[in-house]
Amino acid sequence: MLRCGVVTTYRRSHLRTLEDEAVHVMRELAAERERPCLLFSGGKDSIVLLRLAERAFRPARFPFPLLHVDTGHNFPETLEYRDRRVAELGERLLVASVQDSIDRGRVTEETGPRASRNRLQTTTLLDAIEEHQFDAAIGGARRDEERARAKERIFSHRDEFGQWDPKNQRPELWALYNGRVRRGEHLRVFPLSNWTELDVWEYIRLEEIPLPSIYFAHERDVFERDGMLYAANPFVKLLANEKIKTETVRFRTIGDMTCTGAVASGARTLDDVIAEVAAARITERGATRADDRFTEASMEDRKREGYF
Amino acid sequence: MSAGLVEGSELLRFSTAGSVDDGKSTLIGRLLYDTKTAFEDQLQHVEDVSRRRGDERVNLALLTDGLRAEREQGITIDVAYRYFATKRRKFIIADTPGHIQYTRNMVTGASTAQLAIILVDARQGILEQSRRHAYISSLLRIPHLVFAVNKMDLVGWDEAVFRKIEDEFRDFAARLDVQDIAFIPISALTGANVVTRSADMPWYHGPTLLYHLETVHITSDRNLIDVRFPVQWVIRPQSDDHHDYRGYAGQVAGGVLRAGDEVVVLPSGLTTKIAKLEEGGRAIDAAYPPMSVTVHLADDVDVSRGDMLCRPNNQPTVGQDLDAMVCWMSDKPLAARGRYALKHTTRWTRAIITELVYRLDINTGHRDEQVDKLELNALGRIRLRTTTPVIYDAYRRNRTTGSFILVDEATNATVAAGMLLGEQP
Numbered sequence: 001m002l003r004c005g006v007v008t009t010y011r012r013s014h015l016r017t018l019e020d021e022a023v024h025v026m027r028e029l030a031a032e033r034e035r036p037c038l039l040f041s042g043g044k045d046s047i048v049l050l051r052l053a054e055r056a057f058r059p060a061r062f063p064f065p066l067l068h069v070d071t072g073h074n075f076p077e078t079l080e081y082r083d084r085r086v087a088e089l090g091e092r093l094l095v096a097s098v099q100d101s102i103d104r105g106r107v108t109e110e111t112g113p114r115a116s117r118n119r120l121q122t123t124t125l126l127d128a129i130e131e132h133q134f135d136a137a138i139g140g141a142r143r144d145e146e147r148a149r150a151k152e153r154i155f156s157h158r159d160e161f162g163q164w165d166p167k168n169q170r171p172e173l174w175a176l177y178n179g180r181v182r183r184g185e186h187l188r189v190f191p192l193s194n195w196t197e198l199d200v201w202e203y204i205r206l207e208e209i210p211l212p213s214i215y216f217a218h219e220r221d222v223f224e225r226d227g228m229l230y231a232a233n234p235f236v237k238l239l240a241n242e243k244i245k246t247e248t249v250r251f252r253t254i255g256d257m258t259c260t261g262a263v264a265s266g267a268r269t270l271d272d273v274i275a276e277v278a279a280a281r282i283t284e285r286g287a288t289r290a291d292d293r294f295t296e297a298s299m300e301d302r303k304r305e306g307y308f
Numbered sequence: 309m310s311a312g313l314v315e316g317s318e319l320l321r322f323s324t325a326g327s328v329d330d331g332k333s334t335l336i337g338r339l340l341y342d343t344k345t346a347f348e349d350q351l352q353h354v355e356d357v358s359r360r361r362g363d364e365r366v367n368l369a370l371l372t373d374g375l376r377a378e379r380e381q382g383i384t385i386d387v388a389y390r391y392f393a394t395k396r397r398k399f400i401i402a403d404t405p406g407h408i409q410y411t412r413n414m415v416t417g418a419s420t421a422q423l424a425i426i427l428v429d430a431r432q433g434i435l436e437q438s439r440r441h442a443y444i445s446s447l448l449r450i451p452h453l454v455f456a457v458n459k460m461d462l463v464g465w466d467e468a469v470f471r472k473i474e475d476e477f478r479d480f481a482a483r484l485d486v487q488d489i490a491f492i493p494i495s496a497l498t499g500a501n502v503v504t505r506s507a508d509m510p511w512y513h514g515p516t517l518l519y520h521l522e523t524v525h526i527t528s529d530r531n532l533i534d535v536r537f538p539v540q541w542v543i544r545p546q547s548d549d550h551h552d553y554r555g556y557a558g559q560v561a562g563g564v565l566r567a568g569d570e571v572v573v574l575p576s577g578l579t580t581k582i583a584k585l586e587e588g589g590r591a592i593d594a595a596y597p598p599m600s601v602t603v604h605l606a607d608d609v610d611v612s613r614g615d616m617l618c619r620p621n622n623q624p625t626v627g628q629d630l631d632a633m634v635c636w637m638s639d640k641p642l643a644a645r646g647r648y649a650l651k652h653t654t655r656w657t658r659a660i661i662t663e664l665v666y667r668l669d670i671n672t673g674h675r676d677e678q679v680d681k682l683e684l685n686a687l688g689r690i691r692l693r694t695t696t697p698v699i700y701d702a703y704r705r706n707r708t709t710g711s712f713i714l715v716d717e718a719t720n721a722t723v724a725a726g727m728l729l730g731e732q733p
């Protein structure tokens with residue numbers, strides 16, 4: 001079709017197509033559920049979720065609060081970013097604390113040099129969902145991250161115990177999402193299901209979204225364990241043969257300091273990072289998450305219990 | 309600059325179907341591997357598992373295996389989604405199981421696909437299953453079909469074998485409603501004609517499978533003619549700054565919307581003009597599928613979620629008596645007089661099945677009119693009556709405004725996928 005001398009083909013780029021889908025998903029959830037929340041971790045995927053929520057609902061406020069499940073082992077940069085971003089957006093942030101769950105005897109702290117609060121988050125999250133009577137939680141998980149996720153629905157049902165039943169998922173057809181739940185049940189909704197790690201990075205560049213500094217190369221005290229680099233931090237005891245050294249690193253994912261590995265990298269800008277991600281030969285979880293390495297099916301097991 | 313995609317590259321969603329052992333998993337593994345999408349840790353994992361299972365060589369098929377129960381049984385049951393990209397396009401694969409007992413999963417994968425790859429084992433030729441896959445693809449109106457005739461290495465790369473399969477299928481396919489069909493001889497195992505051309509088949513002059521995926525023309529698959537905008541969400545900021553702001557948010561389901569266009573709001577029938585189109589807070593000239601945008605109207609008319617904006621001279625059907633093909637997806641069969649919740653575009657209503665017209669045998673195309681129910685995985689034609697009007701087009705005209713789901717009101721399970729046949733005679 002010819003308009004103003006320009007050929008208009010009504011093309012839509014893959015990033016904008018993914019965005020269209022994600023915005024549609026968020027609006028659909030907001031319309032179908034009374035009490036949703038958005039899980040905000042301070043990581044890049046949930047940072048992208050915030051931008052998508054802006055695109056879906058601005059100039060109005062988001063029709064849901066943000067919920068951060070705080071392990072108490074965050075990188076300080078993450079918390080600083082979180083508070084700044086929430087203030088800029090003028091949205092409501094709720095914090096559910098794993099430390100509280102421990103203090104109240106809901107969960108028991110793991111001990112030993114490999115202790116992590118990763119698994120404990122599930123209880124804290126499910127308790128928060130119950131306390132606030134949320135009937136849906138928007139998460140930033142992507143299907144390319146992990147094998148169990150590859151089959152999960154965009155609108156994913158959780159029973160009254162917060163559990164996922166991978167064998168009994170609702171069929172999901174076209175863009176006709178079934179947002180119905182019974183009392184006490186809830187939905188997990190994943191607008192980024194069809195995004196890859198590279199898509200997320202390219203979208204961050206396209207939309208010029210600021211990120212926490214630790215995603216970019218910086219000098220840091222680290223130690224090596226099981227072939228991965230971890231940030232030196234007050235929550236982990238070093239094993240006998242482990243030594244602190246200073247390296248130039250960045251993080252590909254941001255989670256609990258105790259189990260999020262760094263990669264040696266000189267990528268100080270977004271373009272550098274994207275070039276590195278595009279050339280990467282190891283998945284981000286494989287490279288940097290101790291929590292996913294335990295067993296072949298560990299993510300599937302945790303998801304069944306109610307994990308993110 | 310990055311080695312990634314340029315912003316302008318498009319997205320192609322395709323599904324894959326094949327009978328067990330036709331080589332579907334190997335093919336997908338091959339695509340991921342040869343486009344360098346398979347990561348080292350995944351490969352390592354696959355090597356470990358192959359070794360543990362006593363496989364002779366590394367089994368690329370394992371790259372695509374999902375959940376544990378399925379891994380244990382060694383078959384793909386649910387739809388699994390895979391991603392890869394080349395310089396030209398980004399791809400989403402809906403990997404669906406082939407067996408008849410998983411017809412509903414195939415239908416699910418097909419519902420969003422723009423292209424379907426149907427795997428055929430060159431030694432076996434066309435089986436009932438391949439026909440069924442082709443039939444489902446045409447029923448779900450996937451615009452592009454590719455028959456990948458696999459395991460050519462096992463038939464000595466013989467052109468005659470390929471041509472025979474092609475001829476036989478073309479006959480069958482002529483009766484299907486598919487715009488574009490391609491036949492490509494491949495070997496998923498050796499990689500011949502998957503990503504790189506094979507010297508073993510000099511008689512084949514067509515594109516490799518990947519090149520076909522990268523270049524197949526998809527722009528005109530969307531309906532850019534009939535303006536359809538199902539209102540999804542009304543944006544009304546409760547703040548003084550935006551006191552008079554009222555935006556109708558949604559995803560364009562058809563046609564091209566422009567500021568200044570006259571529109572009619574259905575079902576009310578009120579007409580007004582588009583005052584402004586917005587995307588992420590910026591004004592835009594035109595909105596078309598699949599854009600998620602916000603529409604501002606010139607007049608203060610009453611519009612809410614579930615309404616549809618379209619052009620006054622090109623309106624969809626508004627009706628309560630619907631004629632549809634359905635795929636049944638629940639263990640509890642569909643029965644005449646059954647009542648369900650129905651979701652169509654952004655609108656929920658309730659429906660009663662008024663008539664079960666026939667059950668379709670998807671292997672033979674035979675219509676069985678002596679039926680009183682549709683069981684799990686069955687396809688059939690039904691009539692239903694809804695409690696409130698549905699604003700729709702025939703599925704063959706628009707896959708978004710022509711589709712619906714049925715939901716069991718007791719369990720909230722999605723029990724059927726429906727495709728509307730258009731206005732009743």
Ligand SMILES: Nc1nc2c(ncn2[C@@H]2O[C@H](COP(=O)(O)OP(=O)(O)O)[C@@H](O)[C@H]2O)c(=O)[nH]1
Pocket residue numbers: 326327328329330331332333334335369458459460461462494495496497498
């Ligand atoms: N010789 C040969 N064997 C193949 C080819 N493609 C797949 N296979 C083998 O066929 C068997 C079934 O393949 P698989 O990908 O698991 O089939 P699926 O059940 O369709 O996913 C495996 O042993 C593969 O190695 C091919 O092109 N040539």
